[in-house]
Amino acid sequence: xxxxxxxxxxxxxxxxxxxxxxxxxxxxxxxxIPWAIGLSLGGLYLHFAHLAVxxxxxxxxxxxxTGLMMATGIRLLMPHRSRRTALLFAALxxxxxxxxxxxxxxxxxxxxxxxxxxxxxxxxRA
Amino acid sequence: MKSPSASIALAAHLALxxxxxxxxxxTVLPDVxxxxxxxxxxTDREFADFFxxxxxxxRAQHDPG
Numbered sequence: 001x002x003x004x005x006x007x008x009x010x011x012x013x014x015x016x017x018x019x020x021x022x023x024x025x026x027x028x029x030x031x032x033i034p035w036a037i038g039l040s041l042g043g044l045y046l047h048f049a050h051l052a053v054x055x056x057x058x059x060x061x062x063x064x065x066t067g068l069m070m071a072t073g074i075r076l077l078m079p080h081r082s083r084r085t086a087l088l089f090a091a092l093x094x095x096x097x098x099x100x101x102x103x104x105x106x107x108x109x110x111x112x113x114x115x116x117x118x119x120x121x122x123x124x125r126a
Numbered sequence: 127m128k129s130p131s132a133s134i135a136l137a138a139h140l141a142l143x144x145x146x147x148x149x150x151x152x153t154v155l156p157d158v159x160x161x162x163x164x165x166x167x168x169t170d171r172e173f174a175d176f177f178x179x180x181x182x183x184x185r186a187q188h189d190p191g
Contacts (some may be wrong), residue, residue: 038183049172061178069152089161097156101164106156108148 089115132167
């Protein structure tokens with residue numbers, strides 16, 4: 001489903017309890033504190049971006065966070081490792097985004113259409 | 127990122143991405159990176175720093191990732 005789901009659920013719970021004001025209150029309660037912390041940290045970063053200590057901390061953090069994301073991707077791919085077409089489409093999506101730098105919409109619509117067609121042909125043959 | 131049209135272009139692009147957001151943050155992230163670096167608004171290093179900060183901050187907006 002498109003859109004931020006958790007915020008959608010929060011809106012619905014809030015509006016069920018107290019109508020429009022309930023929805024606004026629920027969403028505000030849900031996102032205001034993370035926003036405030038995020039914006040403050042962002043502001044601090046813009047002030048102190050030149051400090052070597054901060055550069056090193058953020059460099060380490062982004063490397064670790066990237067590693068976690070890569071691990072998630074590999075874990076999602078593992079169940080499909082025996083299916084050659086699945087690996088091919090995964091490789092095409094990765095190449096399109098990471099190296100060719102195509103827009104997400106192009107990669108998504110292009111590969112989704114082609115992979116559904118390929119799966120359809122494969123199941124029609126079987 | 128100085129002119130108002132740049133802000134509007136960024137907002138429009140992010141609105142489009144958030145309405146397709148297939149796969150959540152990890153899928154959208156490379157596209158946002160390509161968009162803002164190609165426009166010369168943010169360097170690679172700054173984007174990595176922003177990503178690090180956003181990962182440290184408690185979040186409610188995104189479910190996975």
